[in-house]
Amino acid sequence: QSALTQPASVSGSPGQSITISCTGTSSDVGNYDYVSWYQQHPGKAPKLMIYDVSNRPSGVSNRFSGSKSGNTASLTISGLQAEDEADYFCISYTSSNTRYVFGSGTTVTVL
Amino acid sequence: QVHLQQWGAGLLKPSETLSLTCGVFGGSLSGYYWSWIRQTPGKGLEWIGEIKVSGSSNYNPSLKTRISILLDTSKNQVSLDLSSVTAADTALYFCSRGSPNASDIWGQGTLVTVSS
Numbered sequence: 679q680s681a682l683t684q685p686a687s688v689s690g691s692p693g694q695s696i697t698i699s700c701t702g703t704s705s706d707v708g709n710y711d712y713v714s715w716y717q718q719h720p721g722k723a724p725k726l727m728i729y730d731v732s733n734r735p736s737g738v739s740n741r742f743s744g745s746k747s748g749n750t751a752s753l754t755i756s757g758l759q760a761e762d763e764a765d766y767f768c769i770s771y772t773s774s775n776t777r778y779v780f781g782s783g784t785t786v787t788v789l
Numbered sequence: 790q791v792h793l794q795q796w797g798a799g800l801l802k803p804s805e806t807l808s809l810t811c812g813v814f815g816g817s818l819s820g821y822y823w824s825w826i827r828q829t830p831g832k833g834l835e836w837i838g839e840i841k842v843s844g845s846s847n848y849n850p851s852l853k854t855r856i857s858i859l860l861d862t863s864k865n866q867v868s869l870d871l872s873s874v875t876a877a878d879t880a881l882y883f884c885s886r887g888s889p890n891a892s893d894i895w896g897q898g899t900l901v902t903v904s905s
Contacts, residue, residue, distance in 0.1 A: 724892075729891035
């Protein structure tokens with residue numbers, strides 16, 4: 679039930695910057711600043727990287743940043759490192775009765 | 790440091806009830822929503838439901854008739870029961886601590902397989 683659209687994969691070389699988009703609608707991303715981003719390594723629990731569109735939890739590298747424009751939220755990873763290779767997904771609060779909508783997930787590959 | 794530890798049966802037959810428990814260690818249940826989320830390779834992530842100590846709860850409408858999410862404040866645990874499971878309920882199940890703006894702590898995940 680991936681209501682938020684993300685690119686299936688994004689890749690970059692070490693040191694480069696990449697951006698992952700998360701496109702929703704005016705019922706979710708466009709209407710609420712409750713967008714969060716998660717990093718997930720295979721077989722592991724997700725880790726919160728960004729909350730409230732652009733806030734970083736304590737302990738998360740400042741190489742990770744978030745933003746939003748209209749119905750699209752974005753996660754930017756700058757200074758790409760090998761350890762950043764993982765799956766990333768977004769979650770948004772929604773006015774629908776499902777409460778939350780999830781992104782389809784993006785696999786980040788460090789070349 | 791708060792952490793969540795999940796446990797429960799990983800292999801079920803169709804029509805059985807899925808029962809998972811999430812223990813909350815190093816922190817209180819109060820002040821947060823406690824959620825269950827599942828993940829499958831094909832469908833991705835799906836929100837199951839959430840509950841607060843206050844008693845407020847919200848369930849995914851598509852699963853509502855089969856779900857029970859409870860808090861046990863004496864044991865600092867959150868439980869999920871999902872009745873009448875089918876193969877479509879095969880997934881990796883996570884518990885998490887959160888609020889409308891984010892889930893900041895997640896359990897390790899429990900793989901549940903439904904097969905006859």
